[in-house]
Amino acid sequence: MTNGAGGMSATAGLGGTSSPGNTTGGGGTTTAGGTSGTGAGGTSSNGGNGISAGAGSGGTSGSGVPETGGTTSADAGTGGTSAGAAGGGAQAGAPAATWSSAFPTFTEHTIASFDSGYMTVVADIDADGKPDVVALSSGSDGLVWFKNPTWTRYTITTKAKQLIYCAPYDVNGDGHLDLAVASDFDMSNTTSGGTVSWAEAPADPTQSQAWTLHAIGAVPTSHRLRWGDLDGDGKKELIDLPIFGVNSDPTTHAGAVALTAFSIPADPATGTWASRVLDSTHLETAHGIEVVDWDGDEAEDILTAANDGVDLFRPSLGSTAEHLGAGAVGHPPTKGSSEVGLGSLGGARFIATIDPWHGTDGVIYTPGAEATALWTRLDLGADFQHGHGLMVADFNGDGFDEVVAGGGQGALTELIYRYVPSTQKWDKIPLAMGTVAVSGIDVKDLNGDGAPDIVAIGTSPTNNVVWYENVAVK
């Protein structure tokens, strides 16, 4: 592995200042803990270091994607984007950026032991201004949250079984973050199960652990949930990505999934959630999803990672799948892409993935020569076994996003990919080896210092939740 400064410490050690401003990959995102986001508008810049900004032009200034409850949407860190076709590259709302050689170290802290940890999301559950860590187990430990900073553990529900995913949002608008929950997950059953519900937060989740479950709907093998404002009306819809299509082939999993959006009814506790199938023809073995505002029109858009690679969906435009990334060559289901995130290098857009399904390789896609062309695929190498977590974030606040990713088998590799303009290569900075069997990763500023931190959750054999404190270079 190469590293600007060598070694496991991830220290660039070259002096300079790191900005705590925490622009998460583009224009104007709000940040956690009440600190204000930066990401002011301005022209996109490639920092004079040879990065092509692609064909995009004429974008609007970035509109941040604030999550409910004041937590950062570091994962959505997309901000202003070019208004052109899918192939456009520039993020017009990105701040002028100058790449910084100074890069933080990361200190690992254990939050908890946690059986069969599957996914984690950071959200301020008790609304005290400190983002908390929600953890979901595919085993016996259920759905819980850990209060920042003591990491006291509180149960959310024991009623939902065969849990697979959750996503925070204030569903009923009472000021308390609720959780959409996918349960009754069974990879071998593509014709039933896939329950989707929401857990209603009590007034004080540190006093009462009785979250009430309300039905939303069911799509067999529901596997990933995200909230996104698909029509731009200011209220988010729940997006449900199943992993396998109904009655899909049990071996190849041929047969597309129904990417589905549910709308919150007037009375979310008792009303019927209208559902809308956004796509039912493109996505097989669909594993990754990211909500972004691709074109700055305030209606949010969706990136997916599946056997066909990376697709963009812009439901507000009534468009079908826009195929951006080819994914890895292979035999289904072991092909295509598995995780996906969107980032920016000083205004030039990129997509990061793990390829193929449950895959091995970190991959960077950059816009093709023409707006309609598939994006250029740069394979960074087979760094993972069972790669199962990826997030894009700007860890040193220089306007150039990095990628953190991890694998749940073998050496249990977690690393950060960081673009270096002088070499036009992506350095691999080890984050941890062997300590977390990564099933999921989230990135937020946990300690309120403005620098994004990393949370990772591990399944067997590590069975744990940890966070990596971003120790900025002073």
Ligand SMILES: [Ca+2]
């Ligand atoms: Ca909190």
Ligand SMILES: [Ca+2]
């Ligand atoms: Ca609520």
Ligand SMILES: [Ca+2]
């Ligand atoms: Ca950076």
Ligand SMILES: [Ca+2]
């Ligand atoms: Ca921090």
